[in-house]
Amino acid sequence: MRLRLPSFLILVAVVWTHPSAAAAQAPATSAIPRTSDGKPDLSGIWQAMNTAAWDLQDHAAQKGVPGGPGVVEGNEIPYKPEALEQKKKNYEQRATLDPEAKCYLPGVPRITYMPHPFQIIQKQNDLTILYEYVHTVRYIFANGTPHPKGPIEWWLGDSRGRWEGDTLVVDVVHFNDQTWFDRAGNFHSDALHVVERYSLVDPDHINYTVTIEDPKVFTRPWNMNMVLYRHKEKNFQLYEYECYGFDFEKLYPYPELGGAR
Amino acid sequence: MRATHLIVAIGIGAALLSATATVRGQEERGAANRAASSRPWPPQRLADGQPDVQGVWAAVNAGSTSLTNPISGGEDFDRRVTGENIRRPSRIIDPPDGLLPYQPWAAAKQKQQESDYEHPTKPEHIDTQHRCLLSGIPRLYTIVPSYRIIQTPGSVIFVWDEYHAYRVVPLDGRPHVAPDVKLWMGDARGHWEGNTLIVDTTNMRGARLTYIGDFYSQNAHVVERMTFVDADTMTYEATVDDPTVFTRPWTMRIGQKRRPDEETWESACWEGNPNPDVWLKK
Numbered sequence: 054m055r056l057r058l059p060s061f062l063i064l065v066a067v068v069w070t071h072p073s074a075a076a077a078q079a080p081a082t083s084a085i086p087r088t089s090d091g092k093p094d095l096s097g098i099w100q101a102m103n104t105a106a107w108d109l110q111d112h113a114a115q116k117g118v119p120g121g122p123g124v125v126e127g128n129e130i131p132y133k134p135e136a137l138e139q140k141k142k143n144y145e146q147r148a149t150l151d152p153e154a155k156c157y158l159p160g161v162p163r164i165t166y167m168p169h170p171f172q173i174i175q176k177q178n179d180l181t182i183l184y185e186y187v188h189t190v191r192y193i194f195a196n197g198t199p200h201p202k203g204p205i206e207w208w209l210g211d212s213r214g215r216w217e218g219d220t221l222v223v224d225v226v227h228f229n230d231q232t233w234f235d236r237a238g239n240f241h242s243d244a245l246h247v248v249e250r251y252s253l254v255d256p257d258h259i260n261y262t263v264t265i266e267d268p269k270v271f272t273r274p275w276n277m278n279m280v281l282y283r284h285k286e287k288n289f290q291l292y293e294y295e296c297y298g299f300d301f302e303k304l305y306p307y308p309e310l311g312g313a314r
Numbered sequence: 315m316r317a318t319h320l321i322v323a324i325g326i327g328a329a330l331l332s333a334t335a336t337v338r339g340q341e342e343r344g345a346a347n348r349a350a351s352s353r354p355w356p357p358q359r360l361a362d363g364q365p366d367v368q369g370v371w372a373a374v375n376a377g378s379t380s381l382t383n384p385i386s387g388g389e390d391f392d393r394r395v396t397g398e399n400i401r402r403p404s405r406i407i408d409p410p411d412g413l414l415p416y417q418p419w420a421a422a423k424q425k426q427q428e429s430d431y432e433h434p435t436k437p438e439h440i441d442t443q444h445r446c447l448l449s450g451i452p453r454l455y456t457i458v459p460s461y462r463i464i465q466t467p468g469s470v471i472f473v474w475d476e477y478h479a480y481r482v483v484p485l486d487g488r489p490h491v492a493p494d495v496k497l498w499m500g501d502a503r504g505h506w507e508g509n510t511l512i513v514d515t516t517n518m519r520g521a522r523l524t525y526i527g528d529f530y531s532q533n534a535h536v537v538e539r540m541t542f543v544d545a546d547t548m549t550y551e552a553t554v555d556d557p558t559v560f561t562r563p564w565t566m567r568i569g570q571k572r573r574p575d576e577e578t579w580e581s582a583c584w585e586g587n588p589n590p591d592v593w594l595k596k
Contacts, residue, residue, distance in 0.1 A: 089361075096466060157585045158478075172482065174466055181464060181473065188448065188478045188499075192578055207580045231585075288488045293497050297584050298447055304438040305447065305522075 085219075085253040088175065093219045093253045096175045098284040098291065101166035101261075105279065108237035118236075124166070126276040130239060136270045143238025152232050156187060156296035158208035160232030161225050161247055162263045162277065164189055169294055170284055180214060180221075185291045193223050203227050206243055221251040234265075242269040257283040353545040353572075357509065362467040364485070365509050367542050370576065372460035373550075374569040378443065378453060379525050381405045381566055382413055387458070405456075407551070408565040414528060420559045427527025433595060440590045441525050446583035448479050448498040450521040451536055452552035452566060459581075460573050470504055470511060476581045483513055490516050496532055511540040531558040546572035 086094040104112070104121035111128050114120030132140055143150055153159055159167060169185040178196035183189075195214035205211065206229035214223040225247040233240045246266040254260050259281040266274040357365040377386045382404045385393065389400045404412030416424060430439040443449050449457065459476040473480040483504040491501045493516075501517035515538070520531040534556035541549045548570040555563040 158580075158582055174464055174471060176464070181471075183471070183473070183480050183482065187584075188480055190473055190478050190480055194577060198577075201579075208582050208585060209580055211579075290484070290491075291482065292491075292495070293499065295448065295498055298498065301442075301445060301447060305442050305520075 085256055088177070090177055092175075092177075092216055093221070094175055095173045095180065095221065095251055095253065095259065098170050098172045098289055099259065099281045100170040100284060101168075101279055102282050103166065103279055105166040105277070106163070106168050106235060109235045109239055109277065110237070112237070124277045124279045126278060129275070131272045131275055133270060133272055136240075140238050140240060143233070143240055145238075147236055147238050150238070151236055153236065157231065158189055159186065160228065160234075161191070161209050161212070162249060163232060163234055164191070164209065165249075165261065165281070166279065170289075170291055172291055183291065186294050187296045188293065193221075195221075200224070200226055204243075206230075208232060210245070210247065219252060221249075223247075223249040223251070225249065240270070241265070241267045244269045251281075254280075257285065259283075355545040357542065357545070360465055360467070364465055364470070364506055365542065366465065367509075367511075367548070368463050368465050370460050370462050370573040370578075371548060371570050372458070372573050373456055374571050375402070376456060376458045376568075378449070378456055378523075381456075381524055381528055384456070384568075405566045405568050406564055407567045408553075409562070415561045415564055417559060417561055420529075424527045424529065427522075427529065431525055431527055434593065435595050437591055437594070439594070442522055443477070443525075444590045446477060446587065448477060450498055450518065451481070451500060451502075451515060452538065452550075452554070453521065453523050454479055454481075455538075455550050455552070455570070456568055462578060473578070475578055477583050478581065483511075493517070500536065509542040511538075511542075513538040513540070529559065530554055530556045533558045540570075 086096075088094045103124060104119045105124045107118045108123070109125050110123040110130065112118070112120055112123070148154065158164070164184055164186065165171070167184070167186045171182055171184040174181040174183070178194070180193040180195060182191045182193070184191070189209070191209050191212060193212040193214040195216075197215070198213065200211050200213055203226070205227040207227050208229060208231070210225040211227040212223050212225045214221050216222070226245075228241070228243055228245040228247075230241065230243040244267050248264040248266075250260075250262045252260045261279050261281050263277040264274050265271070265277070353369070357367060360366050375384065375386065377384060377390075379385055379387065379390050383400075384402050384405050385400050389402075392398070393400050406412045406414060409415055414424075427439075430436070431441065434440055443457075448454075454461070454474060459474060461472050461474040464471040464473065468484060468486050470483045470485065471480065472483070479499070481499050481502060483502040485504050485506070487505070488503065490503060491497075495501070495517050496519045497517050498519055500515040502513050502515045504511055504513040506512070515536040518530070518532055518534045518536070520529065520534070522529050534554055537553045537555075539549075539551045541551075543549060549567065550570050551565055551567045553563055553565040554560070
């Protein structure tokens with residue numbers, strides 16, 4: 054039989070064994086890099102270090118698929134019944150149906166947790182994100198302007214950011230219904246509304262949380278949580294992953310001149 | 315005649331498909347800030363000492379048809395319809411004759427590629443740009459779509475409005491990546507000399523420079539000089555040294571002008587476009 058301690062004793066024990074825990078929080082947040090106007094500076098090269106690209110939910114490994122804990126709060130994606138059927142079909146035919154297999158722009162937030170690094174360039178009125186994956190470019194306008202009038206169907210949507218304290222909150226709408234959330238067939242409609250929250254917890258880690266809302270597909274909004282890690286390697290830079298370009302390497306540019314590897 | 319119309323259709327079709335979102339953005343927001351910039355000159359200095367040249371830029375008399383007779387897409391169309399030869403001054407400033415100094419085999423290859431472009435029968439006869447593949451440099455500085463210059467401490471970044479192309483140029487003197495790493499955009503290292511950005515690019519894949527089949531190999535080494543001459547004007551020069559293809563290094567020049575600083579909206583090229591192979595002649 055397990056020994057049960059009164060909860061206040063556990064609390065006391067935690068505080069006692071981690072005397073620096075509370076104190077460490079304050080210096081950490083004040084030590085984050087900031088821009089000249091005092092905002093947290095998200096500039097740098099970042100990458101997710103999780104398995105959400107393969108499956109947002111808890112999953113065991115398969116050949117070619119690393120297993121890992123999910124990034125969905127509560128691990129449940131609240132599909133409507135008919136949407137859940139579609140998700141199952143997507144999973145069964147994921148090798149051909151996944152838009153990533155066609156090298157299409159992967160949508161938001163999927164582009165964030167692809168297994169490739171990306172570079173954030175933060176300016177006062179906008180943030181530019183350069184992703185290694187097919188040279189994807191995304192602008193987050195943060196000058197107080199509203200979304201353009203729709204309907205517009207973009208692969209990456211229209212991103213408008215604002216600062217809530219030290220958190221960058223990005224509202225994204227105007228999506229098409231062609232992208233998925235992962236390689237496991239999790240999907241959405243063109244009614245998708247994404248809210249991303251980027252907050253630096255220390256100079257090298259961003260807490261990244263995402264709220265997904267899509268009344269055509271889900272019964273309620275749901276959240277993802279993950280950490281983005283700063284690349285610290287000396288001289289680290291983005292390479293290229295041209296995806297659809299690989300299929301053309303045999304044609305271009307000049308295989309007979311030695312071409313690329 | 316049929317083939318020429320097809321080629322024009324490919325070009326116009328590709329331009330329309332990829333430009334739609336951009337045009338909409340400009341229509342909705344353009345009127346308010348259409349006027350030319352009134353940015354200071356000499357330029358303000360950024361915190362790390364770089365001259366501030368940020369904003370949207372685009373080539374003057376742009377187009378990828380030819381370097382030696384750089385007619386626009388419209389002029390190319392007119393030329394094909396009327397049969398009249400239109401001449402524009404060559405972009406090649408060295409050698410002085412304005413021609414590309416090909417080795418004999420390479421000159422023959424360019425001619426063949428020009429002919430193949432006019433009468434495409436195989437997938438490789440379609441220009442890379444029409445497949446939404448990255449055109450690399452210096453070609454991306456000759457195309458019609460604009461690009462945005464963004465500067466951060468220690469780097470200059472170019473982001474094109476189309477083809478989801480971008481280029482990060484570190485200024486910190488770091489070495490190039492390993493020689494056998496070949497990149498569609500090459501590996502760029504830059505430094506400023508006054509108001510001139512000098513960019514040294516290696517690790518190239520071979521690439522096509524024009525629709526008419528000009529090209530360089532993976533051994534090309536490109537040095538660009540981007541000279542900002544006033545707040546709204548930049549002179550772009552690129553010297554290409556490729557002993558595999560040419561008899562000597564050559565240099566091209568093309569003017570660049572500042573454009574209104576508008577929001578850049580999504581440009582999807584590969585996604586959902588028709589496969590240009592349908593235009594191949596049987």
